[in-house]
Amino acid sequence: MDGSVDWRGMDQSMILRRYDIELENLDLPENIIQKMLPSNPVLRDVARSVTNLRFRDITPAVIHALHSSISPIRIINDGLTKGMEIVSTLYSKHLYHLPEVMMAARIMEIGISLAEKQLPGGREVKGTVVMHAAEGDPHDIGKNIAAVMLRSHGYRVIDLGKDVPISEVVDTVIKTKPLMVSGTALMTTTMMAFPKAAEQLRKNGIEIPYMVAGGAVNREFAESFSTGIYSDRAPNTPPIADRILDGSDWQTIREEWSEITGER
Numbered sequence: 001m002d003g004s005v006d007w008r009g010m011d012q013s014m015i016l017r018r019y020d021i022e023l024e025n026l027d028l029p030e031n032i033i034q035k036m037l038p039s040n041p042v043l044r045d046v047a048r049s050v051t052n053l054r055f056r057d058i059t060p061a062v063i064h065a066l067h068s069s070i071s072p073i074r075i076i077n078d079g080l081t082k083g084m085e086i087v088s089t090l091y092s093k094h095l096y097h098l099p100e101v102m103m104a105a106r107i108m109e110i111g112i113s114l115a116e117k118q119l120p121g122g123r124e125v126k127g128t129v130v131m132h133a134a135e136g137d138p139h140d141i142g143k144n145i146a147a148v149m150l151r152s153h154g155y156r157v158i159d160l161g162k163d164v165p166i167s168e169v170v171d172t173v174i175k176t177k178p179l180m181v182s183g184t185a186l187m188t189t190t191m192m193a194f195p196k197a198a199e200q201l202r203k204n205g206i207e208i209p210y211m212v213a214g215g216a217v218n219r220e221f222a223e224s225f226s227t228g229i230y231s232d233r234a235p236n237t238p239p240i241a242d243r244i245l246d247g248s249d250w251q252t253i254r255e256e257w258s259e260i261t262g263e264r
């Protein structure tokens with residue numbers, strides 16, 4: 001043997017095959033979408049309008065769902081948010097890219113604004129919640145969904161938007177005296193804004209629960225600073241707010257978290 005390779009017996013088709021597609025993306029987007037779509041056919045159409053980026057289909061799909069007596073909250077949670085969850089999965093698998101994610105988010109928002117109009121309104125306001133995405137963080141899709149959930153459960157939401165300076169959060173809380181404050185971070189570089197804001201509030205004598213949420217944080221982080229509590233999913237937020245309304249402080253919410261949310 002002189003060290004050279006003998007190509008004669010080799011299957012040439014293997015040489016031209018893209019190993020990255022073979023190894024990393026065995027699944028096509030459509031297969032993943034199919035597997036994750038809700039089983040209810042009406043909600044399936046709603047979710048599919050989001051996953052397949054169909055601006056034209058979202059309004060008829062949501063109207064059809066509303067006419068099929070599916071509650072607006074279920075349309076938002078199990079149709080629109082589910083669709084966006086699938087899109088996030090496709091993004092993490094490098095099958096969708098940011099333009100697709102942005103389009104899907106816009107389609108989801110169109111659907112949410114339609115469904116939201118049918119939510120029972122005119123009820124007495126239970127309490128106020130101040131919401132924001134952390135200073136330096138432009139990700140607000142999850143926060144917007146959580147805000148819809150809270151509004152639909154009778155809470156007044158003061159939404160400060162995204163990339164909100166700590167000083168603005170602190171000033172607003174001092175001025176409006178909410179039941180709780182809720183911050184969202186999807187970037188590990190922004191989440192430290194929460195303990196800082198909570199500390200400044202404590203220096204001003206305010207010890208209301210500081211709920212933190214979003215992909216960058218977890219329960220352990222949330223409970224690592226005084227007043228911090230965690231919410232992992234937007235639909236878990238109203239039950240937590242209800243407990244605070246009933247008089248639970250941040251320590252009690254921590255103790256009862258699993259019981260309130262049904263999660264571990």
Ligand code: B12
Pocket residue numbers: 081084085088089091092098101102136137138139140141142143145146182183184185186187188189213214215216231232233234235236237
């Ligand atoms: C959409 C998106 C964007 C959009 C945001 C648009 C918007 N208005 O929000 C844009 C294009 C602006 C963006 C920009 C960037 N992004 Co980006 N983005 C995403 C993406 C693809 C999806 C996030 C999303 O909205 N998902 C849909 C929602 C519904 O899901 P969710 O946020 O997970 O929310 C659920 C829960 O977390 C929770 N939740 C979330 N928020 C809240 C709030 C409350 C109160 C509650 C109760 C629950 C809750 O409930 C939801 C479900 O119930 C993620 C990847 C991913 N797979 O998450 C990256 C991601 C978050 N981005 C990332 C990065 C790095 C960036 C950039 C820095 C990229 C760059 N190099 O330029 C820039 C930011 C630059 C800047 N500083 O301005 C990283 C963050 C990594 C990290 N750990 O720090 C991620 C994880 C992508 C990655 N894998 O690298 N991004």
